Amino acid sequence: MALTISELARSGGVGVETVRFYQRRGLIDDPRPSRFGGAKGRRHYGDDEVRRLRFVRGAQRAGFTLDEIARLLELDRVNDRPAARTMARERIEALDRKIAVLQAARASLTRLAKACAGGPDGPCPILESFTDS
Amino acid sequence: MALTISELARSGGVGVETVRFYQRRGLIDDPRPSRFGGAKGRRHYGDDEVRRLRFVRGAQRAGFTLDEIARLLELDRVNDRPAARTMARERIEALDRKIAVLQAARASLTRLAKACAGGPDGPCPILESFTDS
DNA sequence: GTTGACTCCGTATCACGGTACGGAAGCTAT
DNA sequence: ATAGCTTCCGTACCGTGATACGGAGTCAAC
Structure with missing residues (x-):
């Protein structure tokens, strides 16, 4: 735990720039939380980010687009089983x-x-x- | 035979712009033969073009890139069997x-x-x- | 306490395979 | 012989998924 971005990237077999790209796409959490009035420091990453990155790569192998993967992550967040099931079946x-x-x-x-x-x-x-x- | 470009496109299930794109990539023959000192007229297409277009679409389904497909067409032209076999096996x-x-x-x-x-x-x-x- | 690597961030660029646009010229049906 | 599709051609633009660049800030090791 407490990985730097390059360690996270390595754990997912992607480059740092790709992790940042996924962050911009909302697939990995907000790099700019800006909560607590600033928090300008360097980010650190944990199990959740590692899991998400792995999921993104796996879902890509299944042929989902990044937009679809973003939707799947949202379905997971709100626990929308019927929609998840439909996407999986399609x-x-x-x-x-x-x-x-x-x-x-x-x-x-x-x-x-x-x-x-x-x-x-x-x-x-x-x-x-x-x-x- | 003697198809217009839109008929050729329809025969391959693609758009006219796609046929023109393939011509630029050298996958379908030179649209500007410029032989016979001009020949500015409108082109017509025959069996060879239909076959090539079908081949391009089939090879794409097999996962070849357009560059690879251009190479395959060249291998066919010069009858280079070993290279064709190698590409197929890879x-x-x-x-x-x-x-x-x-x-x-x-x-x-x-x-x-x-x-x-x-x-x-x-x-x-x-x-x-x-x-x- | 400075050097050198790493990070952050915005923006630019890439590769791939198309798809669209616009003007001029050529057919074709009336 | 004129209207109105096609065609031709160059060039621009698109979507997808990255990948690169550059400058400023940060951290860690020596």
């Missing part, structure tokens, strides 16, 4: 579509790699790839 | 990693959706999602 559906597209593309590439493996003659129809998918 | 590996990430994310979301389905009490740990993946 993302699952999008992921399923995406995974299917990638698997079809993978199959096309496998076919291409196999075709181009033969000698200098024979087919290697790059341009004809992906015609199905 | 992309397959990247796709496998990506698909695994998306499947892990999907599993996390499924767990989240299930957890948040209960009544107003009980866990719905949005922020704890993706902790594994």
Whole structure:
């Protein structure tokens, strides 16, 4: 606990500038609390910030945009389960579509790699790839 | 055959501006052939352009960047099979990693959706999602 | 108690893949 | 042969997610 911004960044595998970017986007807490009439000092970060940063990176891997991630954090704050559930389910559906597209593309590439493996003659129809998918 | 640019665009499910963007990137042929000392007229497009446009869209679905797609088209032009094979195989590996990430994310979301389905009490740990993946 | 790293903050810039705008010129249907 | 879509072309702008820069302030170690 009591991490500096660079330690927090390292803990999330991102750069300092990225942490600051997330702060500006409201994904990590207010860097300018300005409560107590000033508090100009250097900020320190704890478990909550580490958890949030991890969550942001994980949610990005799931394909959420930063705007959506901000909404998810707000849903967590107000404990809005139905909305959270809806967002999760919609993302699952999008992921399923995406995974299917990638698997079809993978199959096309496998076919291409196999075709181009033969000698200098024979087919290697790059341009004809992906015609199905 | 002998399509206008808007017909070509429609055939690929993209906008006219996107076709023009691809032309500038060299993905679809030179819009300014300037051969025959001028030829200022309006261009027409045929099967080759339709195939290229389809290929570009398919390769994008496979996760290739436009720069990579330009290289693939060049490899096709010079019939460089080993390089084509290498690009295909590297992309397959990247796709496998990506698909695994998306499947892990999907599993996390499924767990989240299930957890948040209960009544107003009980866990719905949005922020704890993706902790594994 | 000074030096050197780190931090804060605003603002600028980047990469990627488009998307839009505006003027001139070319078709096409009436 | 004129109105009114398209096209052509250069250039500008957009959204997303960062990443960089520069100057002032702060902290920690020697």
